[in-house]
Amino acid sequence: MIPAPFDYEVAESVEHAVELLGSREDAKVLAGGHSLIPLLRLRFTRPALLVDIGRIDELRYVRDAGDKLAIGGMTRHHNVQHDPLVQEHCPVLSYAAGLIGDPQVRHRGTIGGSLAHADPAADFPAVLTALEAEVVIRGPEGERTVPVGEFVTGVFDTVLRPQDVLTEIRVPKLGPTGWSYLKFTRRAQDWATVGVTAIVRRSNGTVDSAAIALTNMAPKPVRAKAAEQALTTPNDIEAAAEASLEGTDPPSDTQGSADYRRHLARVLVRRALGEAISS
Amino acid sequence: MLALSFSLCRKELAVGQVSITVNGAEHILELEPRELLVYVLRERLGLTGTNVGCDTSSCGACTVLLDGESVKSCTLLGVQVDGHEITTIEGLATNGTMHPVQEAFHEQHGLQCGYCTPGFIMAAVSLLDETPNPSEEEIRHALEGNLCRCTGYQNIVRAVQAAAGVEV
Numbered sequence A: 001m002i003p004a005p006f007d008y009e010v011a012e013s014v015e016h017a018v019e020l021l022g023s024r025e026d027a028k029v030l031a032g033g034h035s036l037i038p039l040l041r042l043r044f045t046r047p048a049l050l051v052d053i054g055r056i057d058e059l060r061y062v063r064d065a066g067d068k069l070a071i072g073g074m075t076r077h078h079n080v081q082h083d084p085l086v087q088e089h090c091p092v093l094s095y096a097a098g099l100i101g102d103p104q105v106r107h108r109g110t111i112g113g114s115l116a117h118a119d120p121a122a123d124f125p126a127v128l129t130a131l132e133a134e135v136v137i138r139g140p141e142g143e144r145t146v147p148v149g150e151f152v153t154g155v156f157d158t159v160l161r162p163q164d165v166l167t168e169i170r171v172p173k174l175g176p177t178g179w180s181y182l183k184f185t186r187r188a189q190d191w192a193t194v195g196v197t198a199i200v201r202r203s204n205g206t207v208d209s210a211a212i213a214l215t216n217m218a219p220k221p222v223r224a225k226a227a228e229q230a231l232t233t234p235n236d237i238e239a240a241a242e243a244s245l246e247g248t249d250p251p252s253d254t255q256g257s258a259d260y261r262r263h264l265a266r267v268l269v270r271r272a273l274g275e276a277i278s279s
Numbered sequence B: 001m002l003a004l005s006f007s008l009c010r011k012e013l014a015v016g017q018v019s020i021t022v023n024g025a026e027h028i029l030e031l032e033p034r035e036l037l038v039y040v041l042r043e044r045l046g047l048t049g050t051n052v053g054c055d056t057s058s059c060g061a062c063t064v065l066l067d068g069e070s071v072k073s074c075t076l077l078g079v080q081v082d083g084h085e086i087t088t089i090e091g092l093a094t095n096g097t098m099h100p101v102q103e104a105f106h107e108q109h110g111l112q113c114g115y116c117t118p119g120f121i122m123a124a125v126s127l128l129d130e131t132p133n134p135s136e137e138e139i140r141h142a143l144e145g146n147l148c149r150c151t152g153y154q155n156i157v158r159a160v161q162a163a164a165g166v167e168v
């Protein structure tokens, strides 16, 4: 399968990328290419111009930014997985990165690309929703910052405008918390049929706060607020699992029916909370 | 017709020349941006050891090393690797002596039809470079991007263990 013809330009800097994206109708950013190239091959998308941001080395980093980590948009899954700062301050993000696709995919795919692509079945968008991360975007009018919860607007849809480049993701450091990411797949290497992120802070037998986010249970990541509120002591796990379906709208597809996904979500929320609370 | 081919020609030249080092040898190529790396290797350079199994980024038969790391060459554009180094299965042996991972696949009978083998070997080389002493579980997890329809994987895993120096 060969993509339809397109032009190709290498961006030397973020400013250059923004400029190139404005130079043509229907120009598209090429990052790791691990969502875009499969779509090009199937000719599901036929951009006139690809602007390759893969050579902008200053978009690959993980930095300590006080109470947050700043992660460059072009940081590859492999590096998110193995970065010592991510492992120390956001272990759930490192762990989830290691479950994306396979090593070959993780050597190329980027965290910015995963968010920008906004596949409801992708791992990072929901994990970053639970982490209350922020997305930094650079466009022709300068820079703006958007909470991840507002960044994804629907299936493959985000607030990114045609000339925008996602440059950074800011993730609050977790501090002492229990966490879990459970991803249910039919085959190794697959996207999540359903995924659950759970982050729990607790003291003296009570749960002080919980953040629960669901992957592939709606067109965009779901923050399971009702479940979070239901969880005030470790004994409330069952009630939280029941409440986790509020606000969901799961798809039916070859991986599973909507009903099956609802079942999975309840089971996985229960297990994830159990793991997070005991970790 | 002439005008058309001229403009196509200019379009290709506008991409500029691409320089790719494959198995240690530099190649200067003029590529259309849409040319996938696997076809650059197979059709432009005649390196047909890298196979196309699925063309949908799933099977790993097309795995090569990009600057030492495993990648699926059906999911890269040739132009993306301009200035970089690619290693294919043809580049592993030195002076006619097989690479230890090749030797281990041979010794442990890590193949039947052999179609998936170049991809598995490249994936295993990358794994052992990152994790020289992987557990069996780590090996299985690391080979998730490669499919084999013949062997049932047992001897493939054994071959990677043997290459890592484990008594099998």
Ligand SMILES: Cc1cc2nc3c(=O)[nH]c(=O)nc-3n(C[C@H](O)[C@H](O)[C@H](O)COP(=O)(O)OP(=O)(O)OC[C@H]3O[C@@H](n4cnc5c(N)ncnc54)[C@H](O)[C@@H]3O)c2cc1C
Binding pocket: A028, A029, A030, A031, A032, A033, A034, A035, A036, A037, A038, A053, A073, A074, A099, A100, A101, A102, A105, A108, A109, A110, A111, A112, A113, A114, A115, A116, A117, A121, A122, A123, A124, A160, A164, A165, A166, A167, A189, A190, A191, A192, B057, B058, B075
């Ligand atoms: C076999 C296989 C298995 C996979 N399994 C999983 C999985 O289990 N879980 C999972 O989450 N993902 C999975 N993926 C997807 C993978 O994680 C992709 O790498 C990721 O979704 C896209 O990142 P990318 O850097 O490759 O982006 P690209 O493919 O280059 O781009 C994707 C889209 O985002 C846009 N874009 C990219 N970066 C930016 C940016 N910085 N600014 C603005 N726009 C941008 C592009 O224009 C394009 O529309 C899999 C992919 C493959 C091929």
Ligand code: FES
Binding pocket: B051, B052, B053, B054, B055, B056, B057, B058, B059, B060, B061, B062, B063, B072, B073, B074, B075
């Ligand atoms: S041919 Fe590239 S992954 Fe199957």
Ligand code: FES
Binding pocket: B111, B112, B113, B114, B115, B116, B117, B147, B148, B149, B150, B151
């Ligand atoms: S040996 Fe035949 S596909 Fe693996």
